[in-house]
Each structure stands twice: as C-alpha cells, then as structure tokens.
Amino acid sequence: MAHRDPRRLSRRQFGILGTQVSGAVVAVLLGIPIIGFLLSPLFRQQQAVWRKVGDIAGVPDGEPTKFEVAFPQDVWTTAEENLAVYVVKSGANTRVFSNVCTHMQCPVRWDPALHQFLCPCHGGLYDINGLNVGGPPPKPLPQYVHRIDGTTLFVENRFTEEI
Amino acid sequence: MGRRLGAAYDWFDERTAIRSLLRKGLYEAVPVRGAWFYTLGSATLVLILLQLITGIFLTLLFVPSVTEAWQSLNYLKEHDAFGSIVRGIHLWSAYILLFVIGLHMVRTFFSGSYKRPRELNWVTGVGLFVLVLGMAITGAFLPWDQAAYWTAVVVTNIPYYTPFIGSFIRALWRGADTVGPITLSRTFGIHVWLLPAILFPLIGAHLALLRKHGEFGSYINYRGAYKSREGVDVPPAPAQRPIEPPYPAAPSEELWAAPLQTEDFYPHQTFKDGIVSAALVVVVFILAVAIGAPLEAIADPATTSYTPVPEWFFLPLDELLVLVPQQLIPLVLVLPTGGVLLLLALPFIDRGPERNPFERPAVMVPGAFAVLFVVILTLLGSGRLFNL
Numbered sequence: 001m002a003h004r005d006p007r008r009l010s011r012r013q014f015g016i017l018g019t020q021v022s023g024a025v026v027a028v029l030l031g032i033p034i035i036g037f038l039l040s041p042l043f044r045q046q047q048a049v050w051r052k053v054g055d056i057a058g059v060p061d062g063e064p065t066k067f068e069v070a071f072p073q074d075v076w077t078t079a080e081e082n083l084a085v086y087v088v089k090s091g092a093n094t095r096v097f098s099n100v101c102t103h104m105q106c107p108v109r110w111d112p113a114l115h116q117f118l119c120p121c122h123g124g125l126y127d128i129n130g131l132n133v134g135g136p137p138p139k140p141l142p143q144y145v146h147r148i149d150g151t152t153l154f155v156e157n158r159f160t161e162e163i
Numbered sequence: 164m165g166r167r168l169g170a171a172y173d174w175f176d177e178r179t180a181i182r183s184l185l186r187k188g189l190y191e192a193v194p195v196r197g198a199w200f201y202t203l204g205s206a207t208l209v210l211i212l213l214q215l216i217t218g219i220f221l222t223l224l225f226v227p228s229v230t231e232a233w234q235s236l237n238y239l240k241e242h243d244a245f246g247s248i249v250r251g252i253h254l255w256s257a258y259i260l261l262f263v264i265g266l267h268m269v270r271t272f273f274s275g276s277y278k279r280p281r282e283l284n285w286v287t288g289v290g291l292f293v294l295v296l297g298m299a300i301t302g303a304f305l306p307w308d309q310a311a312y313w314t315a316v317v318v319t320n321i322p323y324y325t326p327f328i329g330s331f332i333r334a335l336w337r338g339a340d341t342v343g344p345i346t347l348s349r350t351f352g353i354h355v356w357l358l359p360a361i362l363f364p365l366i367g368a369h370l371a372l373l374r375k376h377g378e379f380g381s382y383i384n385y386r387g388a389y390k391s392r393e394g395v396d397v398p399p400a401p402a403q404r405p406i407e408p409p410y411p412a413a414p415s416e417e418l419w420a421a422p423l424q425t426e427d428f429y430p431h432q433t434f435k436d437g438i439v440s441a442a443l444v445v446v447v448f449i450l451a452v453a454i455g456a457p458l459e460a461i462a463d464p465a466t467t468s469y470t471p472v473p474e475w476f477f478l479p480l481d482e483l484l485v486l487v488p489q490q491l492i493p494l495v496l497v498l499p500t501g502g503v504l505l506l507l508a509l510p511f512i513d514r515g516p517e518r519n520p521f522e523r524p525a526v527m528v529p530g531a532f533a534v535l536f537v538v539i540l541t542l543l544g545s546g547r548l549f550n551l
Contacts, residue, residue: 132489
C-alpha cells in the first residue's frame with residue numbers, strides 16, 4: 001500500500017463529503033423558500049379598512065345594540081364577510097364592542113335577562129362595560145377602533161387592543 | 164389454460180419474488196386465544212383505508228375556498244345522492260375509526276404488548292393515534308358551515324396560549340390574525356397531504372415492526388404454562404414453531420417463547436379480521452345512508468344566536484376549556500401534550516417482563532384513572548351542551 005498523506009482526503013472520504021454536501025445544498029435550497037412561504041403571511045400588513053356601520057342615533061342608553069358591518073375577507077378573496085358590532089351608549093360615552101370572546105374567540109351575545117354579554121361556548125361573562133366578570137375569559141371584550149361623525153358610526157377592521 | 168396461468172405466475176415470480184412475499188405475508192403464526200381482540204388493529208387499518216378512498220373521491224368535488232367550500236358541499240347534498248353517501252361514509256368511518264383506534268390502544272395497553280422488543284410498535288402507534296386525531300380535527304374545519312367555522316376558530320386559538328410564541332403559532336396556522344381564506348387553504352393542505360404523507364409511511368413502519376417481532380399474544384396465551392426465575396408465567400417456545408425474538412425481556416436463555424397455540428394468519432386470523440371489518444363497514448354504510456353527513460348554515464362570524472357545539476371527540480378538551488380558570492388556560496395545552504408524552508414514554512417506564520394486567524398496578528391504575536378522567540370530562544361536556 002502506497003504511503004498516503006494523512007492530511008489529504010482519501011477517495012472514500014471525498015465521496016462521503018461530496019454526498020453530504022450535495023444533500024445539504026438540496027436541503028437549504030428547498031428549505032429556505034418553503035419556510036419563507038410558510039411564514040410570509042405573518043409579515044403581511046393587514047390593510048386598514050374603514051366601513052360605515054350606520055346611524056346610531058336610535059341606540060337606547062344602557063342597552064347594547066347589535067349592528068352588522070361587512071369587511072373584505074382578507075388576502076385574495078373579493079367576497080366580504082359580516083362582522084358583529086355591539087354599540088353601547090351610556091350618557092355621552094359610546095363604546096363599540098366586537099362579538100369576539102377573548103377566551104377562544106367564540107361569538108358572544110348580549111343577554112338582556114342576565115344583563116351581561118354571554119359566551120355560549122365556555123360560559124364567559126362580560127358586563128355592559130365589556131369587563132370580563134365571569135368564566136374563563138382573560139381580558140375584557142374587545143372594542144373596535146371607531147369614529148362617530150354626528151350620529152354615524154364608522155369602524156376600522158381592528159381592535160383597540162390585540163386579542 | 165391453467166398451465167399458461169401457472170407459467171405466467173412463474174415468470175412474474177422470477178422477477179418479483181411474489182410467491183415468497185405472499186407466503187411470508189399470509190402464513191405468519193398468530194395466537195389462537197384472544198384472537199378476536201386482535202382484530203382491532205386490522206379494523207383500524209380498514210377504516211383508515213376507507214378514509215383514504217372516500218377522501219380521494221371527495222376532492223373530485225370539494226373546493227377548498229371560503230366562498231365555495233360550503234357551496235360545493237351544499238351542491239353535493241342537494242344534487243348528488245351518491246356523493247352524499249361518499250361524504251357520509253367519510254364522516255361516519257372517521258367517527259368509528261376514532262373509537263376503534265382508541266380500543267386498539269386500550270387493548271395493547273391492557274395486554275402489555277408494548278414491552279421489549281416492541282416498544283417502537285407502541286411509539287409508532289401513539290404517533291398514528293395523534294395523526295388520526297389531527298386528521299379528525301383538520302377535517303372538521305373543511306365544510307365551512309357554522310360548526311366547521313367555529314371549530315376552526317376555537318381550535319386554532321388554543322395554541323395562542325402557548326407561552327411566548329402563542330400568537331405566532333396561531334397566525335402560522337391561520338395564515339393571518341383571524342380565521343380566513345388562508346386558514347382554509349392551509350388546513351385543507353394539511354388534511355389531504357401533509358398528515359397523510361406522514362400517516363401512511365408510519366402505518367408501513369407499524370406493520371413492518373409488527374411482522375418483524377411477531378404476535379406474542381397476551382397473558383392468557385401463557386398462563387400457568389411455565390414459571391421463570393422471576394416467578395412470571397412463561398412457556399418455553401414450542402419446538403415446531405420457533406419464534407424470535409426472546410420473550411420476555413429477562414436475560415435468560417430459557418425464556419424464549421411464543422404463544423402456546425398458534426395458527427396461520429391466513430385464513431384463520433383474516434377470517435376474524437374480515438368479519439369484524441365487514442361488520443364495521445356495514446354499520447358505517449347504514450349510518451352514511453340513514454343519517455349522512457350534516458351541513459349546517461354557511462359560516463357567519465357575525466352570529467349572536469349560534470351556539471358552537473364541538474365535535475364529540477373534542478368534548479373532553481372543550482370541557483377543560485370550561486373548567487380551567489382564566490389564570491391557568493395554558494393547562495388545556497399542557498394536559499393533552501403531557502398525556503401524549505406519557506403515552507410515548509410508557510414502554511420505557513413499564514419495563515418489567517410482567518404482562519398480566521392484574522400484576523401491573525403501577526401502570527394499570529394510573530391508566531384507568533386517565534381513561535376515567537377523559538370519560539368524566541366527556542360526560543360533563545355532553546351534559547352541559549345537550550342538557551342531559
């Protein structure tokens with residue numbers, strides 16, 4: 001057997017190295033775009049959309065009143081989806097709640113008998129000010145970013161605080 | 164003619180070794196006693212194949228889009244009687260599959276079949292169980308009716324309570340902060356490609372391991388036949404059918420064993436397997452025709468009158484969501500995850516040679532409590548939702 005310089009790769013070692021490098025090249029070239037593809041929606045900025053909800057002059061004081069407002073359904077769809085908006089007046093103060101429970105995002109409804117917002121999924125309760133007063137919800141009922149021109153209510157498709 | 168066929172078979176065999184493959188596949192020695200219990204595995208496989216076949220055909224019509232998913236299934240319901248049966252089979256065999264795979268797991272747990280050298284049979288089985296649950300949950304999103312939509316909302320919101328990276332995981336699944344078009348596309352892809360691409364090779368591994376180690380039978384196949392040094396009942400291997408590898412795991416050469424009475428897999432076990440699987444398929448078919456797969460009103464995020472009711476297999480977790488107070492919500496992630504990790508660890512915890520369920524209180528008692536816990540949660544959940 002011929003003398004071989006131990007610092008030099010043998011033919012076999014070269015083969016092993018080449019196989020591994022080939023695999024790594026394929027893995028990286030495939031992996032980067034696939035992982036980027038998976039993550040890309042996370043870095044997409046949701047478009048701010050304002051929509052007119054309607055005239056809230058007739059909303060009685062101290063009685064949450066439900067409106068529905070259509071928002072574009074995000075990304076490529078041209079269809080719109082209706083979201084629920086609860087308008088609560090107390091004196092000069094107007095609050096605009098969503099129907100999305102802060103626990104598991106089920107649809108809450110105002111229960112006049114209980115005088116509370118009730119989540120039908122897991123029994124979450126919110127008072128008329130949206131404060132989570134019973135059951136598992138960890139945060140108050142979310143409020144929409146909104147503005148009122150005269151008596152016309154407009155809301156944006158985001159909450160004042162993320163849930 | 165017969166001779167021609169025989170020659171063709173020879174030709175084929177020379178090129179594929181089909182003959183020895185079939186021999187190996189069909190004439191495995193399996194235990195005689197308790198064999199009806201061993202039909203649960205093949206029944207699970209048959210039900211999974213039913214899912215695959217009906218699922219493939221459902222993709223010939225279903226449109227995974229928020230604007231058309233419900234419409235396409237509504238078309239099926241209104242205008243396609245046979246298509247509705249296919250969808251009914253897909254749904255009902257999924258429900259029954261969850262039952263049967265659960266029974267299969269309980270049976271394996273009971274008979275201690277996860278012991279050396281079959282730890283990885285159990286581990287792959289736990290993986291399959293989790294994947295089947297994943298298939299059930301992702302499948303429940305797809306019709307995009309009220310039930311599907313709110314299931315999607317609640318289920319994708321649970322990972323939100325993962326410490327630190329919760330909102331990231333939720334957004335990764337939803338493809339946005341809220342459930343929408345990307346959620347449906349992703350869940351459809353997960354349901355028809357991602358999970359099956361893992362599930363089916365894992366079934367292959369599960370079966371390959373089963374055949375590698377053979378069927379040891381349960382404690383009843385050995386009872387009273389032989390006492391080892393540890394005082395465990397173990398028979399010596401019957402001379403006519405030496406079966407490897409050693410059972411049980413004790414380091415002694417006298418403990419090589421196979422069930423006392425065995426018979427050929429084909430046609431004896433396949434007869435039992437066939438009867439049970441066919442009976443299940445008949446039940447599935449009747450339910451698919453008589454009840455079918457429901458389709459509620461189309462998803463409506465603005466509803467303030469609809470009460471979301473989870474799928475029955477989701478009831479224990481849903482009841483946890485009710486019971487766990489707001490400060491401890493991550494528990495609903497910790498308990499199932501911990502449960503799966505414990506299941507995976509089981510063969511490495513319960514390592515002794517003892518397989519008699521009544522001699523293994525250290526695993527049987529906690530196991531029974533775990534099952535009881537899940538059953539109680541399910542009962543509480545159904546009582547709450549259906550006013551029982």
